[in-house]
Amino acid sequence: MATDLSTPENAAQLSASVVGEINKYDFRNEEKYSFKSRRGLDAEIVHMISDMKNEPQWMRDFRLKSLEIFNSKPMPKWGGDVSLDFNDIFYYIKPSDRQGRSWDEVPDDIKRTFDKLGIPEAEKKFLSGVKAQYESEVVYGSLREDLSRQGVLFTDTDSAVREYPDLVREYFAKIIPPTDNKFAALNSAVWSGGSFIYVPKGVKIEFPLQAYFRINAENMGQFERTLIIVDEGAQIHYVEGCTAPMYSTESLHSAVVEIMVKKHARCRYTTIQNWANNIYNLVTKRAMAYENATMEWIDGNLGSRLTMKYPAVYMMEPGARGEVLSIAFASQGQHQDAGAKMVHCAPNTSSRIISKSISKNGGRSSYRGLVRVEKDAAGSKSTVVCDALILDPKSRSDTYPYIEVENQNVSIGHEASVSRIGEEQLFYLKSRGLSEAEASTMIVNGFIEPLVKELPMEYAVEMNRLIELQMEGSVG
Amino acid sequence: MVGLTTKNEANSPAMAGDIKNDVLTIKNLHVSVDGKPILKGVNLTVRRGETHALMGPNGSGKSTLGYAIAGHPGYEVTDGSAELIVDGTTYNLLDLEADERARRGIFLAFQRPMSIPGVKLADFLRHATTNVRRPERKEGEELIPMREFRKELKSKMEQLRMDTEFARRYVNEGFSGGEMKRAEILQMAMLRPKFAILDETDSGLDVDAVRLASQSIAEIGGADMGIIIITHHDKLLEHNVPDFTHVMLGGRIVETGGRELAEELHGAGYDRIRAAYPDAAAEEKAMTEKKQAAAAV
Ligand SMILES: Nc1ncnc2c1ncn2[C@@H]1O[C@H](COP(=O)(O)OP(=O)(O)OP(=O)(O)O)[C@@H](O)[C@H]1O
Ligand SMILES: [Mg+2]
Numbered sequence: 001m002a003t004d005l006s007t008p009e010n011a012a013q014l015s016a017s018v019v020g021e022i023n024k025y026d027f028r029n030e031e032k033y034s035f036k037s038r039r040g041l042d043a044e045i046v047h048m049i050s051d052m053k054n055e056p057q058w059m060r061d062f063r064l065k066s067l068e069i070f071n072s073k074p075m076p077k078w079g080g081d082v083s084l085d086f087n088d089i090f091y092y093i094k095p096s097d098r099q100g101r102s103w104d105e106v107p108d109d110i111k112r113t114f115d116k117l118g119i120p121e122a123e124k125k126f127l128s129g130v131k132a133q134y135e136s137e138v139v140y141g142s143l144r145e146d147l148s149r150q151g152v153l154f155t156d157t158d159s160a161v162r163e164y165p166d167l168v169r170e171y172f173a174k175i176i177p178p179t180d181n182k183f184a185a186l187n188s189a190v191w192s193g194g195s196f197i198y199v200p201k202g203v204k205i206e207f208p209l210q211a212y213f214r215i216n217a218e219n220m221g222q223f224e225r226t227l228i229i230v231d232e233g234a235q236i237h238y239v240e241g242c243t244a245p246m247y248s249t250e251s252l253h254s255a256v257v258e259i260m261v262k263k264h265a266r267c268r269y270t271t272i273q274n275w276a277n278n279i280y281n282l283v284t285k286r287a288m289a290y291e292n293a294t295m296e297w298i299d300g301n302l303g304s305r306l307t308m309k310y311p312a313v314y315m316m317e318p319g320a321r322g323e324v325l326s327i328a329f330a331s332q333g334q335h336q337d338a339g340a341k342m343v344h345c346a347p348n349t350s351s352r353i354i355s356k357s358i359s360k361n362g363g364r365s366s367y368r369g370l371v372r373v374e375k376d377a378a379g380s381k382s383t384v385v386c387d388a389l390i391l392d393p394k395s396r397s398d399t400y401p402y403i404e405v406e407n408q409n410v411s412i413g414h415e416a417s418v419s420r421i422g423e424e425q426l427f428y429l430k431s432r433g434l435s436e437a438e439a440s441t442m443i444v445n446g447f448i449e450p451l452v453k454e455l456p457m458e459y460a461v462e463m464n465r466l467i468e469l470q471m472e473g474s475v476g
Numbered sequence: 477m478v479g480l481t482t483k484n485e486a487n488s489p490a491m492a493g494d495i496k497n498d499v500l501t502i503k504n505l506h507v508s509v510d511g512k513p514i515l516k517g518v519n520l521t522v523r524r525g526e527t528h529a530l531m532g533p534n535g536s537g538k539s540t541l542g543y544a545i546a547g548h549p550g551y552e553v554t555d556g557s558a559e560l561i562v563d564g565t566t567y568n569l570l571d572l573e574a575d576e577r578a579r580r581g582i583f584l585a586f587q588r589p590m591s592i593p594g595v596k597l598a599d600f601l602r603h604a605t606t607n608v609r610r611p612e613r614k615e616g617e618e619l620i621p622m623r624e625f626r627k628e629l630k631s632k633m634e635q636l637r638m639d640t641e642f643a644r645r646y647v648n649e650g651f652s653g654g655e656m657k658r659a660e661i662l663q664m665a666m667l668r669p670k671f672a673i674l675d676e677t678d679s680g681l682d683v684d685a686v687r688l689a690s691q692s693i694a695e696i697g698g699a700d701m702g703i704i705i706i707t708h709h710d711k712l713l714e715h716n717v718p719d720f721t722h723v724m725l726g727g728r729i730v731e732t733g734g735r736e737l738a739e740e741l742h743g744a745g746y747d748r749i750r751a752a753y754p755d756a757a758a759e760e761k762a763m764t765e766k767k768q769a770a771a772a773v
Contacts, residue, residue, distance in 0.1 A: 423550065427547075428586065428592070429592065429600070431548075431575075432607075432667065433578035433607035433608040433667070434603055435615055438603060442592070442595050446593050447594055
């Protein structure tokens with residue numbers, strides 16, 4: 001299909017129509033797996049995964065140790081209500097025997113799924129590098145030649161373990177060890193897929209690198225493991241988007257994302273997630289930022305039954321900067337427990353958290369954030385702004401800000417607001433011919449606009465479109 | 477919800493084309509806010525092509541009438557009727573939501589426009605313009621083409637001497653008083669309503685801007701629009717010479733005259749009116765006293 005994506009408008013249209021389709025039709029493909037693990041989790045499953053992947057011994061040992069940690073750790077006592085039966089989940093599914101090397105080799109049913117996601121067209125002209133995860137494995141990937149010429153490594157993490165063992169071993173699980181929390185331990189034991197990126201010193205990637213993920217098996221967990229290393233003075237914007245079809249039974253998604261941002265480097269990691277309403281999305285994301293480095297997390301959370309996600313930046317050396325922009329939309333039966341964690345470990349570091357949440361139709365959104373300033377972090381600054389918009393009396397919003405300061409020579413600001421859509425605003429828009437639904441959608445989109453404008457064009461459109469779909473039928 | 481009560485079978489071009497047959501008729505309108513009566517039997521007939529000045533002291537109910545016609549849900553009509561005839565079709569306005577009224581050709585320029593953070597004026601106007609020009613449009617259906625819309629918006633903005641940069645600003649967010657009023661006129665220009673109520677669109681405008689506004693309103697309205705101009709000044713009427721002037725007092729229109737009535741009131745104020753209509757003046761007094769009592773509690 002020759003879709004012209006050369007103008008933002010065209011790209012926007014395509015993206016909008018694709019998202020519309022995804023949400024309107026539940027287009028689960030027939031499941032044709034060459035391997036399907038049984039439900040439940042024990043050492044045997046972990047061995048099986050390691051066998052399947054033909055992994056080096058150190059990774060196998062790491063997985064087994066992580067499994068022990070997982071079993072010994074209690075469930076977190078805060079956040080949302082995780083009523084999951086860990087024995088009723090598939091921990092690994094392989095979609096086809098080998099990874100598609102070129103587009104021609106990708107199985108047809110997978111292609112059809114991607115067609116609906118708009119990936120092949122989008123990839124041709126608009127995207128620079130696409131990693132698409134189907135089930136638990138990356139099946140197709142391409143990377144523009146100019147990137148590889150500059151020494152950028154971009155592959156799925158499984159391949160990275162085999163192809164770049166030294167690099168992976170140096171950083172893997174160093175930022176988020178399995179001991180960090182129960183779900184990080186779980187991911188460490190059964191992880192599969194995810195992206196590995198290395199940007200060499202001084203290399204600036206000017207366009208966003210993108211990846212698409214999708215869950216496609218009932219009762220199946222997804223445990224991607226992403227590791228990004230941005231070397232000194234380098235720059236990257238990584239974009240990850242998820243759109244999942246509807247399913248009837250519980251499903252667990254528990255990713256780990258580790259990012260190393262070295263001296264003077266910059267990394268922006270953008271996520272938009274729109275999970276089906278039965279999915280538990282329990283993600284650990286953390287970056288370490290060194291001297292004068294900047295790490296930005298942009299995080300849009302829609303859908304899911306429960307999302308618990310608090311992207312973190314540890315500012316390790318002077319001048320490091322961390323930022324989290326987070327949008328959460330909670331509708332009926334959904335709980336978005338999202339926020340951020342900023343840890344100032346060195347002098348003159350600065351952080352900013354901006355969180356916008358929308359609760360509708362009985363949905364619940366919580367902001368949970370921690371700003372921690374260590375003893376050595378004199379002259380550090382932190383700002384937190386969280387705004388909540390509640391669309392009806394059934395819905396709920398809470399704020400849990402935690403501030404821990406060990407050094408008095410710092411500046412910390414916190415602002416929070418809760419608002420409702422005003423009748424006067426609605427009337428103003430309606431008096432111009434906008435229906436009530438259009439008017440409230442417009443107000444909601446306006447509310448998140450300060451964050452949406454930070455997204456790449458086609459994601460911004462997708463975000464607005466997702467909000468529209470979420471708002472549909474909200475009035476009446 | 478469709479407020480269609482009769483349909484013109486003949487649909488003859490002569491009838492549909494004659495805008496003088498398009499009429500807004502308000503009869504014995506009673507309106508309450510929070511259960512408190514504010515309008516107490518307003519009668520008003522406006523035909524397309526006519527200009528009406530609506531005057532009256534502060535608090536007499538002029539804005540309330542505007543809101544009631546535009547369909548503000550907080551302004552409850554307790555009695556009376558509001559009927560709109562366009563192109564031979566009769567609509568009972570009271571059966572229509574605010575957005576449907578707009579789609580049938582009603583427009584209200586707000587005395588105090590609302591700001592909508594994060595929503596760009598151009599995006600909002602493209603939606604609004606599409607809906608008003610295609611009254612049967614359903615949600616999610618296509619908008620008018622971007623290029624066409626932009627071109628029209630640009631020319632209208634130039635006509636109003638507005639910086640085109642404004643289209644990218646958030647609706648009324650941080651606008652100065654005068655900018656807001658200009659934006660209201662711009663919206664009217666884009667929506668091309670059949671009947672427009674301009675509620676103190678001159679307030680907040682500087683001397684030059686009022687003159688420009690007066691001129692633009694006349695140009696936009698031309699002979700096609702039925703205009704109700706609510707104003708305390710005479711500048712806006714310079715290019716919009718009223719065919720009728722109405723004076724509101726205590727929630728009713730107590731006197732109707734021609735342009736000379738507007739001129740008289742601008743010169744002499746409302747003393748004669750209060751003296752001539754003691755009942756309405758008593759209503760006005762009662763309302764102010766009630767408000768003072770409420771404020772004292
Ligand atoms: N939403 C409201 N809530 C409470 N009182 C209202 C409301 N709207 C109007 N009123 C009251 O109704 C009366 C008429 O108000 P309205 O705004 O219609 O007057 P007006 O003629 O437009 O006055 P002005 O010339 O000052 O604009 C006033 O006493 C006002 O306080
Ligand atoms: Mg008024």
